[in-house]
Amino acid sequence: MKKSLAYKIIESHLVEGKMIPGEEIAIKIDQTLTQDSTGTMAYLQLEAMGVDKVKTKRSVAYIDHNTLQTGFENADDHAYITSVALSHGVYVSKPGNGICHQVHLERFGAPGMTLLGSDSHTPTAGGLGMLAIGAGGLDVAVAMGGGAYHLLMPEIINIELRGGLVNNTAAKDVILEVLRILSVKGGVGKIIEYSGEGVQTLSVPERATITNMGAELGATTSIFPSDHITKRFLIAQGREQDFLELKADEGAHYDHKIVIDLSKLEPLAACPHSPDNIKKVSELKDIKVDQVCIGSCTNSSYLDMMRVAAILKGKTIAPNVSLTISPGSKQVLSMLAQNGALYDMINAGARILESACGPCIGMGQAPKTDAVSVRTFNRNFYGRSGTKSAQVYLVSAETAALTALHGHFVSPKDYFTKTIEVKMPEKFLINDNLILKPEDFQDIEIVRGPNIKPFPINTKLTDKVSGKVLLKMEDNITTDHIMPSDAKLLPFRSNIPYLSEYCLTPIDSEFPQRAKKEGGGFLVAGNNYGQGSSREHAALVPLYLGIKGVLALSFARIHRDNLINNGILPLEIIDPQDYQDLSQDDELVIENAPQQVLSGKVEVKNITKNKIIKTELNISERAKKLLVAGGLLNSVKNS
Numbered sequence: 222m223k224k225s226l227a228y229k230i231i232e233s234h235l236v237e238g239k240m241i242p243g244e245e246i247a248i249k250i251d252q253t254l255t256q257d258s259t260g261t262m263a264y265l266q267l268e269a270m271g272v273d274k275v276k277t278k279r280s281v282a283y284i285d286h287n288t289l290q291t292g293f294e295n296a297d298d299h300a301y302i303t304s305v306a307l308s309h310g311v312y313v314s315k316p317g318n319g320i321c322h323q324v325h326l327e328r329f330g331a332p333g334m335t336l337l338g339s340d341s342h343t344p345t346a347g348g349l350g351m352l353a354i355g356a357g358g359l360d361v362a363v364a365m366g367g368g369a370y371h372l373l374m375p376e377i378i379n380i381e382l383r384g385g386l387v388n389n390t391a392a393k394d395v396i397l398e399v400l401r402i403l404s405v406k407g408g409v410g411k412i413i414e415y416s417g418e419g420v421q422t423l424s425v426p427e428r429a430t431i432t433n434m435g436a437e438l439g440a441t442t443s444i445f446p447s448d449h450i451t452k453r454f455l456i457a458q459g460r461e462q463d464f465l466e467l468k469a470d471e472g473a474h475y476d477h478k479i480v481i482d483l484s485k486l487e488p489l490a491a492c493p494h495s496p497d498n499i500k501k502v503s504e505l506k507d508i509k510v511d512q513v514c515i516g517s518c519t520n521s522s523y524l525d526m527m528r529v530a531a532i533l534k535g536k537t538i539a540p541n542v543s544l545t546i547s548p549g550s551k552q553v554l555s556m557l558a559q560n561g562a563l564y565d566m567i568n569a570g571a572r573i574l575e576s577a578c579g580p581c582i583g584m585g586q587a588p589k590t591d592a593v594s595v596r597t598f599n600r601n602f603y604g605r606s607g608t609k610s611a612q613v614y615l616v617s618a619e620t621a622a623l624t625a626l627h628g629h630f631v632s633p634k635d636y637f638t639k640t641i642e643v644k645m646p647e648k649f650l651i652n653d654n655l656i657l658k659p660e661d662f663q664d665i666e667i668v669r670g671p672n673i674k675p676f677p678i679n680t681k682l683t684d685k686v687s688g689k690v691l692l693k694m695e696d697n698i699t700t701d702h703i704m705p706s707d708a709k710l711l712p713f714r715s716n717i718p719y720l721s722e723y724c725l726t727p728i729d730s731e732f733p734q735r736a737k738k739e740g741g742g743f744l745v746a747g748n749n750y751g752q753g754s755s756r757e758h759a760a761l762v763p764l765y766l767g768i769k770g771v772l773a774l775s776f777a778r779i780h781r782d783n784l785i786n787n788g789i790l791p792l793e794i795i796d797p798q799d800y801q802d803l804s805q806d807d808e809l810v811i812e813n814a815p816q817q818v819l820s821g822k823v824e825v826k827n828i829t830k831n832k833i834i835k836t837e838l839n840i841s842e843r844a845k846k847l848l849v850a851g852g853l854l855n856s857v858k859n860s
């Protein structure tokens with residue numbers, strides 16, 4: 222069989238299973254990454270598993286999310302992560318060094334290797350030809366301990382890129398087009414592999430923009446071949462030794478194929494409140510804009526920043542606009558400072574933020590009431606900016622910079638007569654002085670602050686599982702709905718009891734009280750439940766509130782794994798009519814739960830409506846056993 226690139230990397234890392242789409246496989250993980258909003262929990266779990274030293278080729282702990290320090294909590298978490306990581310053989314990227322995915326691309330990612338990260342945008346490294354997958358912290362902790370990563374073998378979709386981008390249309394517009402075609406659930410259970418002559422026209426950071434936002438398709442990961450452009454990038458990063466040429470076989474087998482002609486694309490925007498709600502920027506030109514934010518792991522590379530600086534040079538932003546710019550890494554920021562581009566940004570009126578996630582995760586810069594906020598980020602889910610009434614649009618860096626100058630949407634296609642030329646540097650500025658190496662910190666003591674509270678661990682699945690439907694939800698519920706995260710809540714990522722007061726409150730402010738009063742119960746949802754972030758908190762907090770199962774039409778990949786790891790039943794409703802018929806407060810019961818779970822078919826009795834709801838568990842045998850054991854930690858403890 223002629224093999225795709227993703228197939229080859231999986232095959233070379235396979236430790237269990239058959240590579241048939243839908244069947245469970247296990248792969249060896251070469252590298253891991255964690256960041257600070259999921260990291261505290263991941264390292265607590267690593268400690269709970271009794272692992273002394275990580276067994277990967279390279280593991281890195283990044284501090285990039287919770288950088289706003291309005292109290293001791295974030296700083297305490299940083300001290301814990303730094304000390305626990307170093308003592309376990311993990312490198313630490315200090316705050317100020319940059320956003321995990323940008324820094325990993327620059328300093329650690331390598332073609333042909335596997336990377337598991339406790340962040341949903343880990344596939345960014347796919348721009349380098351790496352098989353990079355986002356997962357919950359517990360799965361990453363297992364990988365750090367040398368355990369394989371289990372996943373259902375995805376289908377592999379080929380996107381052939383033809384031609385080249387014109388009229389300052391950007392890599393961001395490519396992924397927005399893919400989102401328009403496939404939607405936020407179109408990538409579930411799939412790997413997206415790019416090929417074609419168009420690939421040659423894209424630099425590594427541009428490829429990384431595309432693989433980064435492939436997370437919004439729900440895809441397992443996205444990947445580009447590793448070619449002469451990858452080689453040049455690695456040479457410029459002083460890492461030629463990491464280069465490996467990699468591509469699919471000629472005529473490789475793919476499960477589906479899509480063709481996109483890059484020269485036919487034009488600047489696009491994802492409109493509120495979903496990354497797949499796509500319109501042409503030119504159609505939005507009458508909309509006045511209050512805020513523009515440039516940065517995030519999607520669009521904060523040196524290339525993006527230089528294009529932004531070129532657009533802003535010698536101009537002033539519109540009076541009605543507040544413009545923030547967060548360069549993705551210390552490397553990018555230092556280079557902008559050195560070559561004067563930073564001056565062009567500051568002089569035009571940009572507010573320069575530190576190299577971190579910042580406004581992308583609501584860490585400051587919440588827009589004003591009813592604001593229109595235009596961002597180069599990857600998610601515009603309801604409420605994520607920190608202002609519920611804000612309308613957030615996602616665009617390329619070029620569109621964002623032009624829009625900031627004019628105070629309303631402007632499409633680069635309608636504005637410029639020639640392409641903004643920015644060259645990839647021959648040599649990036651390399652200074653890893655904010656990366657701590659474990660070998661330099663022997664016998665380090667682990668520091669634990671008072672904000673770290675014990676996290677809930679489930680118990681074995683009981684014979685009879687019963688409770689009320691505590692909330693009925695629609696399609697595409699995000700983890701930002703289930704466990705909102707902003708500047709006020711992120712400091713409590715290691716304090717589950719505190720977070721539980723906010724669970725599902727963007728949908729129903731009474732939910733936490735109701736769940737506590739009823740002593741737990743069930744959740745009901747439509748399709749693609751749990752899309753978005755990898756945060757385990759979206760499972761841990763419901764567990765703390767006594768949620769026993771979620772009945773949904775379908776689940777997003779990472780969230781389903783997080784539910785399983787925490788022993789919460791992810792039950793897929795077979796007949797959509799049953800979903801329609803379910804109501805809040807219905808009394809549900811599952812008899813002989815362990816046997817039913819192991820069989821993969823679970824009948825849920827709706828006592829209130831006197832009806833049987835047929836559900837199934839589209840999960841592996843291993844995952845079914847985890848559910849019966851009460852989650853992964855229980856299963857590890859008992860093995």
Ligand code: MIC
Pocket residue numbers: 258259286339340341342582600706753754755756
């Ligand atoms: C996000 O973009 O939603 C985050 C914040 O990076 C999350 C991780 C988290 O919730 O801590 C993600 O993408 O996984």
Ligand code: SF4
Pocket residue numbers: 286320340342517518519577578581582598599
């Ligand atoms: Fe950080 Fe935003 Fe990227 Fe998440 S999507 S890692 S919050 S920059």
